[in-house]
Structures are given as C-alpha cells and as structure tokens.
Amino acid sequence: MLFEQLSGNLIQGLVLGMVYGMATMGLSLIFGVLQVVNVGHGAFIMVGAFTALTMFQAMGVPPVLAIPMAFIIGMSLGMLFYYGAVKPLVSPSGIGIRKLSARGKGVIAGSVVGVILLMWLTSGFFKVNIAIYLFLGIVFLYAIALYIYGGRRQDKAAELATLLVTFSVGVILEEVVKQLFTSEARGYNWDIGKIDLGITVLPYTKLLAAMGSLAIAVILYLWFNKTRAGMAMRSVVEDDVGARVCGVNVDWQYALSFSLGIGLTVTSGVLLTMFIPVGINPYMGGPYTLKAFVIAVLGGLASPYGAFFGGVVFGLLENGSYTLFANIPGLEPFAMTRFFSFVMLLVILLIRPTGLLKAK
Amino acid sequence: MGKRAVLFVSVLLALAMAAPAVHAAGHEILVGHPATLSGSYAKAGEQAVGGVKAAVDWINNTRGGVMVGGEKKMIAYKVYDCESKKESVTSLLERLITTDKVHFTYAPYSSGLTLAGAPVAEKYGVIYMDHGGASDNIFKQGFEYIVQTIGPGSSYHAGTLEMVRKIDPAAKKVALAYEDSEFARSVMDGAEAKAKELGFDVVFKRTYPAKVTDLTPLLSDLKAAGAEIVIGGGHFQDGQLLNQQMADLDINPKLLSLIAAATLPAFGEALGDKAEGVMGPSHWEYGVTYSEAGAKKLGITWIGPSQDEYVALFKKAVGKDMLPDYHAAEASAALLSLVLAIEKVDSLDSDKVRAALGDLTFMSFYGGWDVDDTGKQIGHSMVDVQWQKGERVIIWPEAAQTGAPVYPKPKF
Numbered sequence: 001m002l003f004e005q006l007s008g009n010l011i012q013g014l015v016l017g018m019v020y021g022m023a024t025m026g027l028s029l030i031f032g033v034l035q036v037v038n039v040g041h042g043a044f045i046m047v048g049a050f051t052a053l054t055m056f057q058a059m060g061v062p063p064v065l066a067i068p069m070a071f072i073i074g075m076s077l078g079m080l081f082y083y084g085a086v087k088p089l090v091s092p093s094g095i096g097i098r099k100l101s102a103r104g105k106g107v108i109a110g111s112v113v114g115v116i117l118l119m120w121l122t123s124g125f126f127k128v129n130i131a132i133y134l135f136l137g138i139v140f141l142y143a144i145a146l147y148i149y150g151g152r153r154q155d156k157a158a159e160l161a162t163l164l165v166t167f168s169v170g171v172i173l174e175e176v177v178k179q180l181f182t183s184e185a186r187g188y189n190w191d192i193g194k195i196d197l198g199i200t201v202l203p204y205t206k207l208l209a210a211m212g213s214l215a216i217a218v219i220l221y222l223w224f225n226k227t228r229a230g231m232a233m234r235s236v237v238e239d240d241v242g243a244r245v246c247g248v249n250v251d252w253q254y255a256l257s258f259s260l261g262i263g264l265t266v267t268s269g270v271l272l273t274m275f276i277p278v279g280i281n282p283y284m285g286g287p288y289t290l291k292a293f294v295i296a297v298l299g300g301l302a303s304p305y306g307a308f309f310g311g312v313v314f315g316l317l318e319n320g321s322y323t324l325f326a327n328i329p330g331l332e333p334f335a336m337t338r339f340f341s342f343v344m345l346l347v348i349l350l351i352r353p354t355g356l357l358k359a360k
Numbered sequence: 361m362g363k364r365a366v367l368f369v370s371v372l373l374a375l376a377m378a379a380p381a382v383h384a385a386g387h388e389i390l391v392g393h394p395a396t397l398s399g400s401y402a403k404a405g406e407q408a409v410g411g412v413k414a415a416v417d418w419i420n421n422t423r424g425g426v427m428v429g430g431e432k433k434m435i436a437y438k439v440y441d442c443e444s445k446k447e448s449v450t451s452l453l454e455r456l457i458t459t460d461k462v463h464f465t466y467a468p469y470s471s472g473l474t475l476a477g478a479p480v481a482e483k484y485g486v487i488y489m490d491h492g493g494a495s496d497n498i499f500k501q502g503f504e505y506i507v508q509t510i511g512p513g514s515s516y517h518a519g520t521l522e523m524v525r526k527i528d529p530a531a532k533k534v535a536l537a538y539e540d541s542e543f544a545r546s547v548m549d550g551a552e553a554k555a556k557e558l559g560f561d562v563v564f565k566r567t568y569p570a571k572v573t574d575l576t577p578l579l580s581d582l583k584a585a586g587a588e589i590v591i592g593g594g595h596f597q598d599g600q601l602l603n604q605q606m607a608d609l610d611i612n613p614k615l616l617s618l619i620a621a622a623t624l625p626a627f628g629e630a631l632g633d634k635a636e637g638v639m640g641p642s643h644w645e646y647g648v649t650y651s652e653a654g655a656k657k658l659g660i661t662w663i664g665p666s667q668d669e670y671v672a673l674f675k676k677a678v679g680k681d682m683l684p685d686y687h688a689a690e691a692s693a694a695l696l697s698l699v700l701a702i703e704k705v706d707s708l709d710s711d712k713v714r715a716a717l718g719d720l721t722f723m724s725f726y727g728g729w730d731v732d733d734t735g736k737q738i739g740h741s742m743v744d745v746q747w748q749k750g751e752r753v754i755i756w757p758e759a760a761q762t763g764a765p766v767y768p769k770p771k772f
Contacts, residue, residue, distance in 0.1 A: 005584060012576045185597045187604070187630030194608070200580060201610045276573070278600035278630050287571045322577035334568045334578060335540070 002327055008200035009319040015202065015210040017315020019268070019275050021308035022213035023288060024295040025220065026265030028307040031296070033237055033257040034090055036162045040170020041292050042285020044074065044262055048269015049280045050177060056188045063190060063274050064208060067267055074266025078259025084146065085165050086258060087251075108144060115140060135179075170285070178282040187278030209274035216267065217308040224304075233257050264304075294345055300355030309356055317341050388436040389426060389708060391416075391695070392456030393466035394477065399444025404469040404687040406678065408491060409439055411688030412466065413677035415695040418665050426699050428706060435695070442468050446476040453480040463708050464489065464698055467506070469687065471495035471543075478503050487710050487717070489694040490735070492687060496546055499734040505710065507717050508737040509694040509729065510686075513543060514550025516641045517591055519741050520617050521551070523756045524589055525558050527767050531614060535564035535587030537578060537602065538619075539594020547619055551591050563587055572598055575605045583611045593618035593640070600630055607634045607772035614768035617641065623745045623752070637769030639746040639755065643686035644726055646671065648743055648760040655723040658759075664696045664724035693726035727760065 027041050038044075051070045055061040061069075119133040194203040224230040235243040236253045244250050272288070273280060291314070299310025321340040325333035348356065393412060396405030416435050419425065425432035438460050442448040449468050456462045457480070465481055467474040467490045474493030481488035482503055490498065490508040498506065524531050534555045538544040545567075552562050564585040568578055579602075582590070590606070590613040593599040599621025606616065621627050622640030631638075648667065655662035665673060670692070674684040684692075701716035702708060721730040721739055730739025744756040746765060753763035 001584075005580060008580055009577050012580070016574055016576070184626050185600060185630065186626070187600060187632075189632035189634065191633075194610070196610070201608065203608050206608070276601065276604065278604045279597040280630075281597070284597075287573050291573075318574075319577050322581075326577075326581050332540075332567055333581075334566065334572075337577070338569065 002323070004199045005326075006320065006323045008197070009323045010316055011197065011200055011202070013315040013317075013319030014312060015206050015315075016275065016319065017312035018210040018213040018217075018308070019271050019311070020291060020295055020315050021299075021311020022216060022271055023265070023268035024292040024299070024307040024311055025217065025304040026261040026263070026268065027292050028296045028299065028301060029264065029304045030258055030261035031301055032303065033233065033261075034086070034254055035159075036086060036090060036166065036258075037159070038261070038265075039163055039167040039289070040173065041166075041265060042287075042289035043170035043173040044077070044265040044285070045269040045272060045288050046177065046280075046282060046285040047073065047077065047173060048266040048271075049273045049284065050181065050269075051266065052270040052273045053186060053188050053280050056190060063188075063205075063270055064212065066270050067212065070270045071263045071267045074263035075259045077266065078262030079255060081169055081262060082255050082258040084142075085169055086162065087255070088146070088149075089162055089165060090254065108148070112141065112144065135176075174282045174285070181282065183282055185279050185281040185284075187280060188273070190274075190277060205274045205277070209271045212271050212274075213268070213308070216264070217305055220264070221305050294342070298345060298348060298355055300357040303355070303357050306355060306357030313356065314341065317344055387431070387433055389428070389433050389464070389702070390436050390438060390460065390462040391464050391466065391698075392453075392460055392462035393437065393439045394442040394449050394452035394456065394468050395439050395466070396444040396469045396473065397439075397441035399442075401444045401469045401473075404492060405441075405444070407685055407687035408466075408469055408691040410674050410678035410682075411491075411684060411691035412437055412439070412695055414670060414673035414684070414688070415664070415692035417673050417677060418669070419695070419699055422665065422669075423699075427703050428708060435699075438462060442473070444468075444470075444473065446473060449473050449477040450480050453477050457481075457484045457486050462486070464710075464713075466491060466691070466694065467493060469493075471498060474498055474506075475501075478506050481505050485710050487698075487714055489698065491690040491694045495543070496550075496736070499736040503735070505714060505735075507694075507697070507714070507731055507735045509690045509697065509726075509740070511643055511737050511740045511742055512550075513546040514553070515738075516547045516619060516742055517551040517617065518554050519756050520591070520615075520639070520641060520744050521554050521558055521560065521589075523744065523765060524615060524767070527765065528614065531588045532561050533563045533585070533587045534560045534589045534591065535582050535585055535613070536562065537564065537566055537568070537575075537582055537590065537592040539572075539598050540567040540569055541594055544594040544619065548591070555589075560589070568598065570594070570598075572601065575601055576609065579605050579609050579611060583609055588614045589617075590615065591617045593621050596621045596624065596627070599640075600627065603627075603631055603634060603638055610772065612769075612771045615639070616769060617744070622747070625752070628747050628750060628752070634772055635747040636749070637747060637766050639744050639765075639769075641742040642745050643740070643742060644689040645686070645743055645745055645752070645754055646683050647754055647762050648725070648727065649754075649762060650723060650725055650727050650760055654759055658723070660728070661700065661722040662724065663700055663722055664692070664726075667725045670725050689726045693724050693729060696724050696726075697722065697729055 027038055030036055030038050048070045051073055052063040052066045055066045192204045194201055232248050233253050235248055236250055240250050295310040295314050296307050299306035318337050318341055322333050322337045325331050325336040395409045416437050420434045425434050440452045442452050464487045467477055467488055469492035471493040474490050475498050482505055488506045490506050492510055494510050494513045496512045496514050536548045538548045555562055564582050564587055592602055599618040617639045622638050623642040628635045652662045700722055701713045701720055704716040705712040728739040732738050741757050743754050743760050745752050746755045754761050755765035
C-alpha cells in the first residue's frame with residue numbers, strides 16, 4: 001500500500017519535476033551568461049500561460065502548437081527587455097548618447113510637451129481610452145530617457161541594480177497583462193484522455209508537457225555542445241575578453257542568450273498550463289519564481305541542463321516526501337514537504353556547494 | 361483680521377457640530393456606515409452600500425418609514441469610506457457616533473475590519489450591525505452591541521451535509537481538504553462538527569499551503585481514503601486547482617463542494633465540463649425563491665421587497681446595471697431587522713432595540729434571520745449552488761431552490 005502510493009507519487013513527481021526543470025532553464029541560462037538574476041522570471045512564465053490560453057480560446061490552437069509561438073514571443077520580449085533595460089547596465093558599450101547640445105535638449109523637451117498636448121487633445125476627439133495614451137506616453141518618455149542616459153557606462157552596474165531592473169520589468173508585465181485580461185483566474189479545457197497506470201492516473205496532457213520539456217532540454221544541450229553558435233555563447237561564459245579577442249561579438253551573444261533565456265521561460269509557461277490548465281492570472285508567477293530559484297541553485301546555478309536535472313530532483317523530493325510524511329500520524333504532510341525540501345537543499349549545498357551539476 | 365476670523369470659524373464649527381445633533385432629534389433615524397468603498401474590499405463595499413441604499417429606499421418610499429413614538433420616521437443613511445483600513449474604521453465610527461450622532465451603526469465589510477470597529481461601538485453603547493464579518497471569532501469577545509446578519513463561517517456546510525443525509529442516508533465517508541488559512545479552518549471545523557453530528561465519518565482532513573501550485577500528492581492520498589463526500593477549498597485559485605487535479609486523477613466522489621470558488625461564474629468558465637455537478641455554499645444568490653407566501657406557510661414574519669423588486673431598487677441605488685450579490689443582500693437584510701426591532705419596542709434606545717433584535721425572527725428575500733445571545737446569526741441558512749450544464753443552479757435549501765440537486769455528481 002505504502003509502496004504503491006510512493007511509486008505513484010514518484011511518477012507524478014518525475015513528470016512535474018521535468019516541467020519545473022524546463023521552467024528554470026531560462027533563469028539559469030541568463031545568470032550563467034550575464035550574471036543577471038531575473039527576479040521577474042515568474043512574469044514571463046505567466047506570459048507563456050496567457051499565450052497558450054489565448055491561442056486555445058481564440059483560435060482553437062492546441063497548446064502543443066502554441067510552443068513555437070510562445071518561443072517567438074519570448075525571444076522578442078527578451079530582445080526588447082535586453083536592449084530596453086538590461087544592456088545599459090551590463091554591456092560596456094551601452095546604447096544611445098549621453099551628451100546633448102542645448103539645442104538638442106530643447107528639441108526633445110519641445111517634442112515631449114507637443115506629444116503630450118497632442119494626446120490630451122485628441123483623446124477627447126477620438127474618444128480613445130485615456131489609459132492607452134497614458135501607457136504610450138510613459139513608454140515614449142522612457143524611450144527618450146533611454147536614448148539620452150542609456151549611454152556608455154564606465155563600469156558594470158551593481159547586482160542590486162540588475163535585480164531592480166528585472167523586478168520592475170516583471171511588475172510592468174503583470175500590470176500590462178492585467179489591463180488586457182483583468183486579474184480573474186482563468187483556465188482552458190484541452191482534454192485528450194488519460195492513462196491509468198493502476199497506481200496513479202496521468203492525463204496525456206501532463207505526459208506531453210513532460211516529454212516536451214525533456215525534448216527542449218535535449219535540444220538545448222545539443223545546441224550548446226554541437227553547434228558553433230552554441231560554442232560561441234559558451235565561450236562568453238568562459239572568458240568574455242578572450243572571446244572578444246577571438247572575434248566573438250560579445251554584445252550580440254549577451255543579447256542572444258538573454259532573449260533565448262526569456263524565450264525558454266515563456267515556452268515553459270505553455271508547458272506549465274498543459275500540466276495545470278487553470279488558475280491562469282497575471283500574478284500566477286510568484287510561486288514559480290521561488291521554486292525556480294531553489295531549483296537553479298540545486299542544479300548548479302549557471303547550468304541550464306543542470307537546472308533541468310535539479311527540477312526533476314525537486315519534483316521527486318516534494319512528492320516522494322509527501323507520501324512518507326502522510327503515513328506518520330499527527331503530521332500535516334504538506335507543511336512538512338516544504339520543510340523537508342528546503343532542508344534537503346541545504347544538505348545538498350553542504351556536500352556540493354556548486355549544485356548537482358557544475359557550471360559549464 | 362485675526363480675532364474676527366477665528367470667531368467666525370468657531371461659530372461655523374459650532375454650527376456644523378450642532379447641526380447633526382439637532383437632526384438626530386428630529387424626524388429621521390440616522391444610520392452610519394464606515395464602508396469599504398476603496399482599498400482591498402472595494403467591490404464588496406460597493407455592493408454593501410448599494411444594498412443599504414436599496415433597503416432605505418424601500419423602507420422610506422414603499423413602506424412609508426418606520427413607526428416610532430406614534431410617528432412615521434424616515435431613515436437617513438450616512439456613509440464614509442474607510443478605505444478598507446482598520447485605523448479609519450475606528451476614527452470614522454467615533455465621528456459617526458459623536459459628531460453625526462447616528463442612532464445605529466453598520467460594520468465595514470470583512471471579519472478583520474468588523475472586529476476592529478466593534479470596541480468603539482461597545483464604548484458608546486451603539487448597535488453595530490455586522491453584515492460582512494463571518495468569523496466565529498467575533499462573537500467570542502463578549503461584545504454586547506454587535507448583531508450579525510451574514511451566516512457564521514462554521515455553518516457554511518450545515519445545509520450541504522443535511523442535504524446528503526436526506527438524499528443518501530447510506531453515505532458515510534467525508535473528506536476535508538482545504539487551504540491552511542483562518543477562514544477555511546473555521547469553515548472546515550464547522551463542517552467536521554456537523555458531519556459528526558449527522559453520523560458521517562470524517563476519513564480525511566488535511567490542509568495545503570496558500571498559493572499551492574500542485575495538489576497531486578494530497579489528492580492521491582484522498583483518493584486512497586475512498587471518500588464519498590469531498591468538501592474543500594479556500595480561495596478561488598486553489599479551488600480551481602483542486603477541481604482540475606481531482607479530474608486529472610479520476611477521483612469521483614458523490615459530492616464535491618468548494619468554498620469561495622464554485623459559486624463564482626468564472627469558475628465554470630475556467631473549468632468547463634469539469635465543473636459539472638460541483639457545488640459550493642453561498643450566503644445568498646440571485647434567483648433564490650424566498651417569498652412572502654413561503655414565509656406565511658412557515659408562520660414567520662415577512663418584511664421587505666420581493667427579489668425582483670429588490671434587484672430593481674439595487675440597480676437604482678448603484679446607478680448601473682449590476683446585479684446584487686450576497687454582500688448587498690446581507691447589508692439590506694440587516695437594515696430590515698433594525699426596522700422590525702425598532703417598531704417592536706417603539707423606541708430608538710440602543711439597549712431596548714438590541715434586546716428586541718435578540719428575540720427577533722423573520723424572513724425576507726435574503727432568507728431567514730435569527731441571532732443567538734451573543735448576536736451571532738443562527739437563523740440564516742446558506743444556499744448551495746451547483747453547476748448544471750454550465751449554469752449555476754440553487755439546489756438547497758428546498759425553500760430557495762431553482763432546481764433539483766444532481767446527486768451523485770456526474771463523473772469527471
């Protein structure tokens with residue numbers, strides 16, 4: 001009985017763990033290459049979940065087919081995020097200009113006032129929602145600020161600054177999605193049957209999510225190790241000065257790995273909704289961010305496939321320990337699993353401070 | 361300018377302070393409310409204020425006022441926004457009682473804020489109508505002037521379990537799986553007590569943490585327990601998750617009831633077919649069929665508009681096409697109880713009216729109303745809502761139902 005329960009839960013944990021792992025790879029990749037901790041990680045998972053939801057509800061596209069779309073959305077968002085907010089902090093060359101002539105300042109100030117006035121006047125005329133204008137206006141002001149001040153930095157910014165930037169972008173994403181979809185928790189119904197294993201039941205959607213995660217992890221591994229582009233990215237991790245000397249465009253590698261990381265994260269959002277198709281709302285990312293941090297550390301912070309491996313270990317620990325605790329009378333097993341998972345994390349870090357897999 | 365200006369301002373101030381006092385002694389009954397019109401409970405606050413205004417409208421214009429001292433008095437409603445903050449609740453209540461000199465006060469929405477304001481009402485000995493604080497904890501503090509209209513948390517599943525007893529006397533095994541929170545715990549402790557009283561076995565009782573993302577291990581455990589009746593939930597998201605993952609694991613109890621989630625329209629939208637047959641308790645739902653004729657049959661006093669009249673009054677009060685939910689209905693019923701109590705003792709004196717409220721039993725569109733010695737609501741039964749073919753149907757109690765219960769619930 002105990003054995004049956006345990007093995008049933010371990011199967012569930014394995015499947016869940018693969019999805020957890022996939023949802024962490026982007027975080028590890030970005031940290032590995034840029035040394036930026038993406039605190040807004042969960043918000044990008046949420047974007048993926050909404051991609052799956054919208055494509056399914058509006059166009060009837062099964063979530064599996066939403067994966068490429070989510071990846072493209074994620075890559076684009078990643079590029080935007082990188083050039084718009086992260087690059088001025090991490091890249092030595094920066095973007096934009098810093099010194100403006102008095103005349104240039106005047107032109108910019110004048111056009112800002114002009115555009116705001118124009119918006120204010122036309123909003124009544126076109127009966128456009130003022131919130132949209134406000135939003136566009138803020139974006140416009142930000143772009144100007146970026147152009148003027150996003151110039152060349154003398155030193156890399158402190159970690160705290162990149163933490164704040166990624167946190168802000170996460171919050172902004174959540175609020176934008178909330179404007180578009182409201183904060184209601186949504187869900188979709190994609191039922192393709194389930195398989196009864198006797199000890200537990202697995203819907204095919206969960207299996208697909210796990211297989212998809214595994215496939216993506218394998219592709220990523222091959223890409224890193226077998227292709228020139230992947231090797232170029234790894235060379236930046238090893239030694240960015242050396243890579244530059246060898247003719248690698250480090251700036252571009254930063255941008256590429258950042259957007260690849262975000263692409264993976266948004267994709268994982270789709271896979272997560274295949275695992276749990278309900279509770280999709282703008283603020284759903286929070287718990288996943290926390291889990292991703294733990295899994296990333298567990299798997300060896302800078303290694304994306306280490307993260308995948310860490311996810312599997314975490315899923316097994318969470319679900320396996322539940323069964324054990326549930327059979328001890330007088331315990332609330334769910335409270336214990338969290339306790340147990342985090343103690344195990346500390347133990348693993350004691351034994352292997354670099355995580356299960358070494359950074360590569 | 362000094363002296364004259366100061367004199368002028370102080371005269372103005374004195375007048376301003378004296379005015380409500382004069383008012384209060386006049387031909388109106390003043391009711392004050394520090395409502396949650398903004399902040400976290402803004403939605404419930406809007407409903408509650410709309411509910412009170414609708415009730416005032418009915419009492420003044422349809423009923424023709426309240427008979428006190430041989431004279432028909434009108435009700436005047438004074439509302440301030442407490443911004444869903446405890447500090448504002450206490451200061452606004454002080455202001456309502458000492459400056460505006462209201463006769464009766466309303467509590468703001470939510471258990472926490474209701475509890476925050478209660479000591480102020482006690483200090484001045486003014487009746488404090490609790491319309492949106494369900495925690496049983498409020499009534500364990502020894503307050504004397506608080507009177508509840510919302511049903512207490514511990515009674516959420518009384519009707520549900522009685523329904524099962526009636527339809528399926530052989531059902532035995534009950535499982536409780538719920539969020540580890542104050543509210544869910546008080547509801548589930550109540551359900552457990554009621555289940556035992558009715559002869560059920562509680563075979564499973566486990567909590568899960570707030571913001572949980574996967575319930576599979578807990579549900580596998582629940583499946584092994586072989587429960588026929590599953591009661592659970594906590595908030596909206598975990599309710600959805602619980603429902604979804606029960607379907608994933610092919611757990612098919614005869615009844616599944618989820619608090620806070622299953623009664624909302626968005627629940628069915630999110631879950632589709634999987635919501636079929638799932639039910640949840642609610643304080644009141646549009647569509648309940650409590651009526652004057654029904655009350656007469658039961659030999660209970662009836663007061664207030666019919667449901668349709670009420671909906672029209674509510675829409676007029678809020679000024680938009682919005683349906684009242686239970687937050688509004690509770691706030692309205694609280695005022696109706698006051699009217700009956702005032703007329704019974706023919707006085708506006710707090711202690712006399714409070715005593716009358718203690719003895720009062722009546723029915724309105726909101727359902728039954730009766731409080732115990734501590735002021736806790738014991739006469740209002742929750743209604744149970746069930747998803748049937750994508751629609752919410754009120755299935756219990758029989759006096760309110762719009763359709764028969766589907767029991768056992770269809771398999772996932």
